[in-house]
Amino acid sequence: MAAYGVGLIFDAVYRYFSWDSKGSVSAKLVYGFLAALPVAYVLVFLALLAGNLAVFEQSPQRSWPLVLFGTGITALSLSLTLRLMAWAAAKGEKGGGLALAIAYGGGLILAAGLSLVLGVGAHLGEGQAVSWSEAWNTLFGLSSDGRRVFLSPDFWLMHLAFLPWLAFVGAVFCGFVVKSVLNGVQFLTGPDAAKQPFLVSAVSCAAGAVLFWFTAVFV
Numbered sequence: 585m586a587a588y589g590v591g592l593i594f595d596a597v598y599r600y601f602s603w604d605s606k607g608s609v610s611a612k613l614v615y616g617f618l619a620a621l622p623v624a625y626v627l628v629f630l631a632l633l634a635g636n637l638a639v640f641e642q643s644p645q646r647s648w649p650l651v652l653f654g655t656g657i658t659a660l661s662l663s664l665t666l667r668l669m670a671w672a673a674a675k676g677e678k679g680g681g682l683a684l685a686i687a688y689g690g691g692l693i694l695a696a697g698l699s700l701v702l703g704v705g706a707h708l709g710e711g712q713a714v715s716w717s718e719a720w721n722t723l724f725g726l727s728s729d730g731r732r733v734f735l736s737p738d739f740w741l742m743h744l745a746f747l748p749w750l751a752f753v754g755a756v757f758c759g760f761v762v763k764s765v766l767n768g769v770q771f772l773t774g775p776d777a778a779k780q781p782f783l784v785s786a787v788s789c790a791a792g793a794v795l796f797w798f799t800a801v802f803v
Contacts, residue, residue: 587618594618609667616663624658625651627744635737650741653705658744661698665691665748691749698745699723703738714738761795762788 594614603611628651672687703719718728723742727734765788769780 620659628654631740
């Protein structure tokens, strides 16, 4: 409700100054951020639950800085990642692979930077503040001193910033799998494979399941 109310105020300001909110990049950024806030709020507590189950930490800190930074940074990551990918898509074929490389590489760097800010900001005002080096260790699944593997609630919380980028990477991976399967089916059955969407979908799902199982077992 708060995000929706802020969105209405934002619309009123744009109408008052006769600005075009539909074509404004800043407006789209704000709308994306506000739309992601409720989802990010839920994801914060799911991340804390995952960390609680991973390390049996029964009383993870749930302070207001943690909730606010977790929700805000996660929503900001989604909004900025969408804008970055939209920029790459607008380049089209003229931009080529360079625009995609910049978008995905920049998205990864952006997610890592926001994740570190979240790791440090989530514990502001507490008795034991987190340093940048400790946040870096937590990002890689280590304890604060970096001596052992420790998938704490902070680890899961910090990786929320990577979810939008991982969603795009997953979409590219799934597209690669489907295209490879389509080419294989066309090689075996002829050019009419595109007219068999159920066959291609079933084989693609099977191939994805095999790759997922292989990665889980051997990686």
